[in-house]
Amino acid sequence: MIVIAGTGAGGGILASELAKNGIDVTILEKGPYTHSKDAFNYYDKYSEDVDLLTTTCIGGATIVSMSNMVRALTDELLDFDIDLSDAYDYVEDLINVHPLDDSHIGKGTRAFLDAGRELGLQTMKMPKAIREEDCIQCGKCAYGCPVDAKISGKDFVDEAVENGATLICDAEVTEVISEDGKVSGVKYIKDGNEETIKADNVVLSAGAINSALILRKSGFPDAGKEIFFDPFVSVGGYIKDINFNTEVQMAGLIVGKNFVLAPHYSSFIPGQIDDENVTENDILSIMVKTRDECKGYVTEDGDVVKINTIEDIRLLSEGVATAGFVLERAGVDPNTIGSTVYRGAHPGGTAKIGEIVNSNLETEIDNLFVCDASVLPISPGKPPILTILALSKRLADYLKN
Secondary structure: OEEEEEEOEEEEEEEEHHOOOOEEEEEOOOOOOOHHHHHHHHOOOOOOOOOEEEEEEOOOHHHOOOOEEEOHHHHHOOOOOOOOHHHHHHHHOOOOOOOOHHHHHHHHHHHHHHHHOOOOOOOEEEEOEEEEEOOOOOOHHHHHHOOOOOHHHHHHHHHHOOOOOEEEEEEEEEEEEEEEOEEEEEEEEEEEEEEEEOOEEEEEEHHHHHHHHHHOOOOOOOOOOOOEEEEEEEEEEEOOOOOOHOOOOOEEEEOOOOOEEEEOOOOOOOOOOOOOOHHHHHHEEEEEEEEOOOEEEEEOOEEEEOOOOOHHHHHHHHHHHHHHHHHHOOOOOOOHHHHHHHHEEEEEEOOOOOOOOOOOOOOOOOEEEOHHHOOOOOOOOOOOOOHHHHHHHHHHHHHHH
């Protein structure tokens, strides 16, 4: 039997692929099973020093993601003999990765795309895994989805269960059990009680922070000694009746050398404009995201300490300046442009390939694998979901054999 801890980008598709092939799978999810529309209730809270966006519920962070699907770290992973070409093709076809139809590109996103092209920037629609026939264009992508239009880990888990997998929610994996250097099961907490489940293989897909904590308790003290997350801010300003807040979010993309930009509504921007007549319907804003230098760590209590390097700030500043030019070209009043505070998303790098796991994502404990953003060797500086899905598909093929 294979036990999978976590239901996000790593655990969900892995469970589905294995269950569809008749393999006995048990999935343990720390959070509850919830409808996508309620997922915003399960954002995690860390120390006041770090504003990091993660969630603990069915589907993990994928359920509140924008369902952005871009290939990342393709060349870097080749250095570890990991070629994801076939896995990428498989996953993109499986979840129908594509730029949104023009019917789902709103006025604000069009203004962003037109401005980027006029400025000579590398500009395109964002590849996504969204079912347009279900999407009501409400702008609530980061809250979950009221109509389940986005593909998430929850979809894969539901499919796995339909094919015979066992799902146990509100079950926090605390430790991996091993005997003579080989995995034999896991310990988890359910309803306040510690329970044990035996397994021939265990895959930790609990996210970069939780997977690191489990690894530490299981004999890997260096797990979580480093962590990256993609730093980001949102920059925006006033443009009358743009109604961008009701559009599908992050439907466009500008790729710079050191940053990416995507149109993303921030509820913090209207309050920064000194005009009582400005409403949320009058804001166009852009998310600026970069990769960081992996300076930080996970504490024993599961908090995250982040150290911002000069290079981190330099790259973010470069992206912010470019976003300002894009906003002005798109018609935003330059006197109203402001920024949110520094935030983070997509934590990873706590159990890197080449350090904690090998190219098959296996640890020094036989049959103990890690498959989530923990294993990424460097920050992608881009949405990592598609890369994790491809790694999971590759691991599923390995475990099936």
